[in-house]
Amino acid sequence: MATSKTFDMGKKLPVSGHEYPDPMTTVTLIPGDGIGPEVSAATRRVVEALGTDIEWEIHQAGLPAIESHGDPLPPHVLDSIRRNRVALKGPVTTPVGTGFRSINVALRQELDLFASVRPCRLFPGVTSRYSEIDIVVVRENTEDLYEGIEFEQGVAETLKLRGYLKYMHGFVVGQDAGLSVKPISISASRAIVAFAFELAKRQRRRKVTIGHKANIMQFSDGVWLDAGMKLAEEYREVGFDAMQVDELAMWLVWHPEELDVIVLPNLYGDIISDLCAGLVGGLGVAPGMNLGKEYAVFEPTHGSAPDIAGKGLANPLAMMLSAGLMLNHVGLQKEARRLEDAIARVLAGGKVRTGDLRPDGPPATTDQVADAVIEALA
Ligand code: ATP
Numbered sequence: 546m547a548t549s550k551t552f553d554m555g556k557k558l559p560v561s562g563h564e565y566p567d568p569m570t571t572v573t574l575i576p577g578d579g580i581g582p583e584v585s586a587a588t589r590r591v592v593e594a595l596g597t598d599i600e601w602e603i604h605q606a607g608l609p610a611i612e613s614h615g616d617p618l619p620p621h622v623l624d625s626i627r628r629n630r631v632a633l634k635g636p637v638t639t640p641v642g643t644g645f646r647s648i649n650v651a652l653r654q655e656l657d658l659f660a661s662v663r664p665c666r667l668f669p670g671v672t673s674r675y676s677e678i679d680i681v682v683v684r685e686n687t688e689d690l691y692e693g694i695e696f697e698q699g700v701a702e703t704l705k706l707r708g709y710l711k712y713m714h715g716f717v718v719g720q721d722a723g724l725s726v727k728p729i730s731i732s733a734s735r736a737i738v739a740f741a742f743e744l745a746k747r748q749r750r751r752k753v754t755i756g757h758k759a760n761i762m763q764f765s766d767g768v769w770l771d772a773g774m775k776l777a778e779e780y781r782e783v784g785f786d787a788m789q790v791d792e793l794a795m796w797l798v799w800h801p802e803e804l805d806v807i808v809l810p811n812l813y814g815d816i817i818s819d820l821c822a823g824l825v826g827g828l829g830v831a832p833g834m835n836l837g838k839e840y841a842v843f844e845p846t847h848g849s850a851p852d853i854a855g856k857g858l859a860n861p862l863a864m865m866l867s868a869g870l871m872l873n874h875v876g877l878q879k880e881a882r883r884l885e886d887a888i889a890r891v892l893a894g895g896k897v898r899t900g901d902l903r904p905d906g907p908p909a910t911t912d913q914v915a916d917a918v919i920e921a922l923a
Pocket residue numbers: 580636828829846847848849850851852853858859860861863899901
């Protein structure tokens with residue numbers, strides 16, 4: 546029988562000295578858009594089949610919320626998460642050219658969800674180029690190029706900034722260039738690297754690898770790397786190495802077993818966590834969570850996949866595995882393990898799988914996968 550190791554971080558957030566508030570069993574559920582409603586409905590069915598006390602408070606965000614409230618992230622959705630402190634969220638689309646900033650980035654900033662954690666584990670039965678992978682990607686979630694300090698090409702304020710950069714610092718920026726600013730602070734770097742070390746300690750992991758590009762961006766990635774190196778001194782019991790992010794990408798596809806916990810600034814973390822999802826079977830099986838000192842939002846790594854939305858083709862396992870992380874977080878470890886073991890059994894069985902997992906026979910639908918997981922619950 547295939548069994549899985551649950552990703553249990555205990556009830557406390559892995560930040561030194563911080564007590565996480567008592568876990569809640571009312572959970573805000575944001576189905577999202579695109580494939581979100583389908584994978585959320587499947588996940589809800591599976592969690593309900595576990596017979597837990599979880600009660601859902603369902604709210605829309607993304608495209609459905611723009612239609613109903615003219616706002617992709619209405620204040621009542623944030624209020625609900627603040628009240629319940631835990632949310633399970635499907636993917637949401639930020640429509641391009643409508644003036645809305647990224648909903649995911651806004652949510653992380655509003656709730657100060659500074660840590661994104663993406664466990665990448667290879668389940669037996671999933672087709673992959675590798676035989677064993679167990680990597681955790683920890684991504685800083687609040688600053689870097691995703692902070693949204695953007696200057697549009699050709700507009701007056703950008704031209705003014707361009708003039709300032711030339712006058713004050715001698716930097717020549719092309720007249721037709723747009724600009725994005727990359728802030729990296731000592732405090733945010735220390736917070737996320739400490740989080741990664743605490744997580745490694747708690748889960749008895751071998752080492753933490755910090756990814757950077759400090760040779761090119763001395764004053765942003767330089768701050769990041771310096772904070773990481775100093776913290777490593779305080780966590781001598783955990784192994785540590787620093788690696789340029791391009792070299793890290795090479796090692797990940799060449800010898801992923803060399804990596805364990807990887808901590809990255811926001812942009813590199815986004816890219817590397819998709820790369821790691823690819824190592825373990827793709828976005829359909831890649832769960833994730835965003836944690837802050839007060840709130841936790843669990844969500845799959847994948848986006849809304851509009852190409853397959855509404856067709857019953859989406860793989861719900863990433864969302865179900867995210868629900869498993871959520872169950873662990875609210876103290877329902879036994880149920881989390883049952884859920885993950887059931888998913889592992891379905892994957893090991895090899896019969897019921899959606900098209901993204903390259904089945905031998907006809908692909909299963911989203912609902913058929915949910916049925917199989919429910920049947921496999923011990
Ligand atoms: P975002 O910018 O929001 O991350 P994206 O367009 O980069 O989104 P995704 O929506 O995550 O990417 O997905 C990329 C492709 O991977 C999709 O078009 C889809 O074909 C496939 N995919 C993603 N998630 C799933 C899933 N759960 N099941 C099956 N296929 C998926």
